[in-house]
Amino acid sequence: MTRAVALVCTLNASPAPSSSQLLADQIMAELAGLGVKGETIRVADHEVRPGVARDMGDGDAWPTLREKVMEADIVLVSTPIWLGHPSSLCQRVLERLNADISETDEQGRQLTYGKVGLAAVVGNEDGAHKVSADLFQGLNDLGFSLAPGAVAYWVGEAQQGTDYQDLEQTPESVTSTTRTLAANAVHLARLLSESPYPPS
Numbered sequence: 001m002t003r004a005v006a007l008v009c010t011l012n013a014s015p016a017p018s019s020s021q022l023l024a025d026q027i028m029a030e031l032a033g034l035g036v037k038g039e040t041i042r043v044a045d046h047e048v049r050p051g052v053a054r055d056m057g058d059g060d061a062w063p064t065l066r067e068k069v070m071e072a073d074i075v076l077v078s079t080p081i082w083l084g085h086p087s088s089l090c091q092r093v094l095e096r097l098n099a100d101i102s103e104t105d106e107q108g109r110q111l112t113y114g115k116v117g118l119a120a121v122v123g124n125e126d127g128a129h130k131v132s133a134d135l136f137q138g139l140n141d142l143g144f145s146l147a148p149g150a151v152a153y154w155v156g157e158a159q160q161g162t163d164y165q166d167l168e169q170t171p172e173s174v175t176s177t178t179r180t181l182a183a184n185a186v187h188l189a190r191l192l193s194e195s196p197y198p199p200s
Helices: 019-033 063-070 087-102 128-141 171-195
Strands: 002-006 036-041 074-081 115-123 151-155
Touching: 002 019, 002 063, 019 036, 019 074, 019 115, 019 151, 019 171, 036 063, 036 128, 063 087, 074 087, 074 128, 074 171, 087 128, 115 128, 115 171, 151 171
Parallel strands: 002 036, 002 074, 074 115, 115 151
Antiparallel strands: none
16 A cells, blocks of 8 residues: 655644645545555654754654654655745754665665655745745655655735635645645656666
């Protein structure tokens, strides 16, 4: 069975409402409809310490989260836009994933080869393309593969305070994008499972 994990990088711990959580949940629902078993994790609910090591000592929750990433075929990173950038928790997740960048399997491939990376981005100002570009570069450097249309996003108009979670209904453009994102991600994940990358 194809498995997915969503790492929601809102700065707000549960049970605070979160637009990043909402969009991640919608994407995970699309993946579930395609037979993917998924789990969503709000990073702010866990003690993920800063650093670039697999384990930063007693109390560090990253080793448990890392294990879930390593078990998944599809990894979704969902982030709000803050000051034109991914959230600090999103950057921390990428930094912690970086601990494995030099680790390889017995055939010389990065441990994340064969995993599909996805992004979800929400914000009140423009910047979704820049933030997704940051995530795409980071995920690709870390060994993840990106399917066409690997990001779903929503940004509100400038100088106003409406959040994605405040909308009365999900815009059709977002719904169709998440549907395509899910279909392409599952297709690529299954192809990579059947036909892994060659030895490095």
